[in-house]
Amino acid sequence: MKKLFAVIATLASLFVAGQAFAADIEIKDAWTKASIGKVRNGAAFFTVTNNSMTADRIVGVRSDLAEKTELHTHIMENNVMKMREVEGGVDVPMHGEVMFKPGSYHVMMIGLKAPLKQGEMVSVTLEFEKAGDVPVMINVMDAMSKGPAGMDHGNMEHNAHKSH
Numbered sequence: 686m687k688k689l690f691a692v693i694a695t696l697a698s699l700f701v702a703g704q705a706f707a708a709d710i711e712i713k714d715a716w717t718k719a720s721i722g723k724v725r726n727g728a729a730f731f732t733v734t735n736n737s738m739t740a741d742r743i744v745g746v747r748s749d750l751a752e753k754t755e756l757h758t759h760i761m762e763n764n765v766m767k768m769r770e771v772e773g774g775v776d777v778p779m780h781g782e783v784m785f786k787p788g789s790y791h792v793m794m795i796g797l798k799a800p801l802k803q804g805e806m807v808s809v810t811l812e813f814e815k816a817g818d819v820p821v822m823i824n825v826m827d828a829m830s831k832g833p834a835g836m837d838h839g840n841m842e843h844n845a846h847k848s849h
């Protein structure tokens with residue numbers, strides 16, 4: 686009986702502390718912009734939430750949409766904003782959230798095989814170190830879009846109430 690309990694306890698602790706599953710990863714508000722003219726690159730944005738009890742890391746991305754699909758970020762170099770491929774992956778803390786957004790992390794599609802059309806859904810696959818493959822369904826929005834409604838807090842209008 687004691688032995689059985691020990692086995693159960695060990696299994697339980699493994700389950701709680703050592704594992705992460707694709708089901709624990711939540712992707713929200715995934716969007717990209719429709720292609721304009723002959724532009725053959727695209728960038729996709731979304732919010733990643735890790736609902737598991739263990740930290741995870743996005744180590745790669747792949748898709749059939751483009752010749753190359755990469756994890757990118759922006760860095761400042763000599764006062765110029767530049768895009769770079771992410772080195773070493775993107776950490777997603779346990780019970781944490783990471784935002785892929787313009788000017789920051791994004792999924793870069795280089796050499797699109799077909800233009801992205803407004804209203805379409807396209808997909809890429811994020812590769813997590815622990816949770817494995819997580820598909821991302823991406824909403825193709827208007828080429829001038831700044832993202833799903835409610836995400837662009839920077840442009841929110843404020844009602845200033847003056848007190849007398």
Ligand SMILES: [Cu+2]
Nearest residue numbers: 728757768793
């Ligand atoms: Cu990029």
